[in-house]
Amino acid sequence: MTEEEWTIPDVAVAVDLAVLTVRAEQLQILLVERGIEPFRGALALPGGFLASAREDIDGAAVRELAEETGLAAEDLHLEQLRTYGTPDRDPRRRVITVCYLAVVPNLPVPRAGGDADVARWVPVAEALDGPLAFDHSRIISDAVERARGKLEYTTLATAFCPAEFTVTELRRVYEIVWGEQLEPRNFHRKVTGADGFLVPTGEKTLRQGGRPAELYRRGPASLLHPALLRSRASSLEVTA
Amino acid sequence: MTEEEWTIPDVAVAVDLAVLTVRAEQLQILLVERGIEPFRGALALPGGFLASAREDIDGAAVRELAEETGLAAEDLHLEQLRTYGTPDRDPRRRVITVCYLAVVPNLPVPRAGGDADVARWVPVAEALDGPLAFDHSRIISDAVERARGKLEYTTLATAFCPAEFTVTELRRVYEIVWGEQLEPRNFHRKVTGADGFLVPTGEKTLRQGGRPAELYRRGPASLLHPALLRSRASSLEVTA
DNA sequence: GCAAAAGTGTTCGCGCTACACCCATGT
DNA sequence: ACATGGGTGTAGCGCGAACACTTTTGC
Known part of the structure; x- marks a missing residue:
């Protein structure tokens, strides 16, 4: 933070959600069909830009989640996943997106909320097969990997x-x-x-x-002692 | 991403680094003394705003690290930690900061680079004691917690x-x-x-x-099988 | 009574803990 | 020779894997 203020480039900040659930004996993710360019018609993670210059990013995630699923912050798990900021990830302009992982139970599915986009559950295997908007394929992989790992020790x-x-x-x-x-x-x-x-x-x-x-x-615990280990881990993490 | 472009608020994006090392039998972190307001004279994490609207955020982290330590991306560990975006974290204007965790060996200490700020190593216990600029206390806690956890299974x-x-x-x-x-x-x-x-x-x-x-x-491995477990974990993670 | 699904007891073996011992070098 | 620090062998035990068995309901 040594530069002066007038040299700071402005960037658009988005929040995207990877909402996972288990439905019909499958791991599924909530996706929306994009109504506008770019990637019009393609499946994408629900999300959006900050509503105002003063909106908290965690708050924006909660707001988007409520808009898409009708779920409140209680009775669900929400944590920040990672921020994606490759310069070319959005062809329109510079956008960085702070992504969140949400995990929700199966039953409450009143997701057809007030938003214009149609949100629907898609099996993760199927989602990763077809083409997705932006770098959302990569984000879904990261989200699933995080969830798989966290089952072990949380x-x-x-x-x-x-x-x-x-x-x-x-x-x-x-x-x-x-x-x-x-x-x-x-x-x-x-x-x-x-x-x-x-x-x-x-x-x-x-x-x-x-x-x-x-x-x-x-129960009240959030960490498991001892952990519940898989037989073999299959992850490989790419750092930086 | 359903809003139209003209409604998108612009935000300043910074990159901050939590650079850890072991020196003099202590876990230490690289801090700089701030030369400008706000928090002039206080200790802070090294970092800065994106150099241009097209700079990659991972690239910005590598650049800042080179400026502060003279270290290149090889021979060190660099991974994204978390993004902090509370609206009031910078009193001047809306800033969100993408934070990175870096781990470097002890010996190479040519950190007095070209930057105007003076960077120096501070024991983590001491850093968390005194007041730090912005929300950097919280960031350092998160970085140390991440490093401690990762020693177990990587x-x-x-x-x-x-x-x-x-x-x-x-x-x-x-x-x-x-x-x-x-x-x-x-x-x-x-x-x-x-x-x-x-x-x-x-x-x-x-x-x-x-x-x-x-x-x-x-060696070539990045994940440990089996893990090297601590006797007791002490973390408690606050999510969203 | 039988099928279906939940819950239980018990052995086996691996891996971690703990501790005592031997090895290679400088002075 | 002895001090100093690095490397090794092994017995004991606790935990997880594997498998067979009992319990409680609906029809």
């Missing part, structure tokens, strides 16, 4: 679940996001043993066949 | 070491950054056993007493 998985959920539902989240099978017995022991992860409600599910399952709520 | 520790180093030097990095003692025998076994972490050079140190130590170079 309680992020509960953000994919409704307020009350069973151990088996939680295990399905891990299996679907990681793409690998887990031992039901060992998983059950680990998550019920991890301090502050799950709080039993005492209630049971109404089932159509089979033994009713215990219902749990998320 | 080969980041080698970035604190010179090109050739001994196992004991590497262990000192872990002990100083984590602030806890490690068992020399078990540490030695783990790091020499981790595939791609260390490459033996065949050379030995010249010592003034005691058995000469084997010298190693960093």
